[in-house]
Amino acid sequence: MSNRLDTRILVLLSLLVGIGAVLHIFAPPILFGMKPDMLLVMMFLGILLFPKLPYVMLLSFVTGGISALTTSVPGGQIANVVDKPITALLFFGVYVALSKVMSSNKLAPILTAFGTLISGTIFLFVAVMLIGLVETTFSALFLAVVLPTAAFNTVAMIVIYPIVQKIFARTRIAQISSKAS
Numbered sequence: 453m454s455n456r457l458d459t460r461i462l463v464l465l466s467l468l469v470g471i472g473a474v475l476h477i478f479a480p481p482i483l484f485g486m487k488p489d490m491l492l493v494m495m496f497l498g499i500l501l502f503p504k505l506p507y508v509m510l511l512s513f514v515t516g517g518i519s520a521l522t523t524s525v526p527g528g529q530i531a532n533v534v535d536k537p538i539t540a541l542l543f544f545g546v547y548v549a550l551s552k553v554m555s556s557n558k559l560a561p562i563l564t565a566f567g568t569l570i571s572g573t574i575f576l577f578v579a580v581m582l583i584g585l586v587e588t589t590f591s592a593l594f595l596a597v598v599l600p601t602a603a604f605n606t607v608a609m610i611v612i613y614p615i616v617q618k619i620f621a622r623t624r625i626a627q628i629s630s631k632a633s
Contacts, residue, residue, distance in 0.1 A: 462510075465507060465510070468497055468498045468511075469495075471494055472494030472518070473491060473518045475493075476518070488597075489519065489572075493564065495512065497612065497613065497616060500613070501620070508541065509540070512536045512539070515540075516537060517532075520532040527579040528579055532575065534578050535571050539570050539571040542567070547563055550563075557617075560609050560613040561609050565603075565605070568602040568606070572598030576598065577590070
């Protein structure tokens, strides 16, 4: 029975990554080929729905790989593979710590903003180090790309999370999610 549940969860996580990949591919670039990372929203949603370390790690590696394949930023391939697992672990750790004192509805947008800022910072740091750009480029890209992406991802989570929660509540997926936790 446990393997069946694991397979169902993996299928649901795959769907989230697939949706995020499509959104990531078709997002228009903002500056120097950098795009808002909608894959992050789907990764965060997957972590919120199935908060277990094996799922978090698998989701982060797959998300990092898909982001690396679809990035248009020079050095973004390595930056994505580095940033997604670190971001996912930090997001997961903060979620586990704060879920004891706050509801998921309140945590989801807060953690999405936090996670996007962490992800963007790590991504930019790695990309800037690889390309050899000056520090002022980091600041400019942070202000021009990471902050707007954090705001956009937060609004997206505010819209998406309650919808997914209602879908879960009306289907057997809720049982899968509660057994995974």
